[in-house]
Amino acid sequence: MLDLDAYLARIGLAGRPGLAAVHRAHSTAIPFENLDPHRGVPVSLAIEDIERKLVHQRRGGYCFEQNLLLKAALEQLGAEVDIYLARVRFGAPPGVIRPRGHLVLRARGAWGELHADVGFGLGTLFEPLPWGPGAAHEQCGWRYRVVEDGEELVLQGADGGGWFDLYGFPPQPVPLIDVETINWWVCTNPRSPFVTGLMITRQDEDGTRTVLSDREGLQLSVASPGATRVEAPAREMLPRLLAERFGLPGFTLDEGGRVAAA
Numbered sequence: 613m614l615d616l617d618a619y620l621a622r623i624g625l626a627g628r629p630g631l632a633a634v635h636r637a638h639s640t641a642i643p644f645e646n647l648d649p650h651r652g653v654p655v656s657l658a659i660e661d662i663e664r665k666l667v668h669q670r671r672g673g674y675c676f677e678q679n680l681l682l683k684a685a686l687e688q689l690g691a692e693v694d695i696y697l698a699r700v701r702f703g704a705p706p707g708v709i710r711p712r713g714h715l716v717l718r719a720r721g722a723w724g725e726l727h728a729d730v731g732f733g734l735g736t737l738f739e740p741l742p743w744g745p746g747a748a749h750e751q752c753g754w755r756y757r758v759v760e761d762g763e764e765l766v767l768q769g770a771d772g773g774g775w776f777d778l779y780g781f782p783p784q785p786v787p788l789i790d791v792e793t794i795n796w797w798v799c800t801n802p803r804s805p806f807v808t809g810l811m812i813t814r815q816d817e818d819g820t821r822t823v824l825s826d827r828e829g830l831q832l833s834v835a836s837p838g839a840t841r842v843e844a845p846a847r848e849m850l851p852r853l854l855a856e857r858f859g860l861p862g863f864t865l866d867e868g869g870r871v872a873a874a
Contacts, residue, residue: 675731752819753837
């Protein structure tokens with residue numbers, strides 16, 4: 613069982629808040645990060661291990677950890693939660709089919725059915741959306757909607773150039789073993805982007821998103837709905853950036869310039 617009070621304290625809440633409040637607090641309190649796969653540490657999806665890492669050690673995690681932690685909390689708050697596996701479409705070259713490597717939640721309760729996701733590293737939802745296709749929703753200046761594409765539901769975002777796909781998934785729940793299987797591939801396969809590259813993201817209450825990535829050289833970007841600023845810090849700055857910009861102290865660089873535990 614998740615220590616619900618400790619989790620709520622981690623995201624700055626107390627008592628028995630509603631789903632939307634929990635989702636928003638989680639999305640702005642716990643950073644997205646793949647430091648463990650990147651440094652060769654497999655990711656456990658046992659809830660006690662996720663709780664230890666994201667709650668008590670005040671680390672972040674990637675989509676499987678983030679959304680399974682949210683699922684455990686929402687279930688203790690009385691929700692019924694199903695899990696779905698999605699293919700990330702954003703940035704995929706034409707004709708390339710990616711594996712179902714992203715986890716999405718459907719939460720059901722007195723509020724109805726909601727699409728919940730606090731683990732999309734390129735800019736996750738601040739608040740849940742109504743389940744299924746529907747109207748556009750603005751969250752801290754960012755716009756989202758869900759549309760149908762054949763047999764899939766597709767989450768889209770919008771910018772000055774119009775709507776674009778973020779990820780798509782068939783609306784059939786999957787068992788946890790399917791999530792554990794793809795999680796093993798994502799966190800251990802030498803070709804996985806979460807093994808070969810870094811992706812660290814934080815979101816602020818005002819909608820600002822800060823992303824640290826080394827997939828095209830080390831870059832630090834700070835984005836709001838209206839503007840993006842990109843810097844190219846030196847590799848030696850990584851430990852300091854992790855601590856000061858993302859609340860992730862305790863890391864250094866090894867002789868090869870990869871992140872390691874201090």
